[in-house]
Amino acid sequence: GCPQPFVCYVTKRSMDGPKFEPVPGIELADAIESGTFDLRKTSELCVPADVESVEVADGEERQVSYKIKASPGQAKHRKRRVVVEDALGTHWLDTKKPAALFAAADLELGGPATPPAPGASPHYKCYTTAQSKGFPKFGSALVSAADEFEDRSYQIFAPKRLCFAADVSGEGIIEAGAVLTCYRARRGPGEPRHERIEDLVHTADQFGSLQVDTKRVSTICLPAREIP
Secondary structure (H helix, E strand, O other): OOOOOEEEEEEEEOOOOOOOOOEEEEEEEOOOOEEEEEEEEEEEEEEEEEEOOEOOOOOOOEEEEEEEEEOOOOOOOOOOEEEEEEOOEEEEEEEEEEEEEEEEEEEEEOOOOOOOOOOOOOEEEEEEEEEOOOOOOOOEEEEEEEEOOOEEEEEEEEEEEEEEEEEEOOOOOOOOOOEEEEEEEEEOOOOOOOOOOOOOEEEEEOOEEEEEEEEEEEEEEEEEEEOO
């Protein structure tokens, strides 16, 4: 698989936006595990971005990030060490727990959006991570990123999530083997604050339609490959 880079914005429901209703019992399968999860709430909107030398492949592929929790009766996640390589180097990461589902979404400014056709774009299941003890550590880096909302530099820190292409409810995995390393990000030195986009952003995915306001950039995700 060959995913593309994303910049992820923390969002909140617009004043006039529909309220998201949690979705129980979603079957998710990826390279790490399979199981049943509940979608608890929305948290971020991830949009394609040119990050340094890594360019956007599909400007229409956006992802809505939902917080997830294992459904009652599911086995506890077993920590796994994963070695991945991306444009910033090689990382040794230990998975901690499943934390989010990136659901492929359409985005429109100022008007209703239409969900992508099933199987048209990949989904990702994301795990919180910690850098493995006894291996080289990633400290921080300054990167430039340009997306449909802003173009600026960001200070990024150790990967906070590792995301794998996922099968959602038996739809199949698009871009099998695709991995994203998602770094904690904050605006670079001298960069202005994010100008919130309010009452304009409409999204739609297989779980429903949303109207959200952007608050700030939280994460930058880079395409990666797993090293056996």
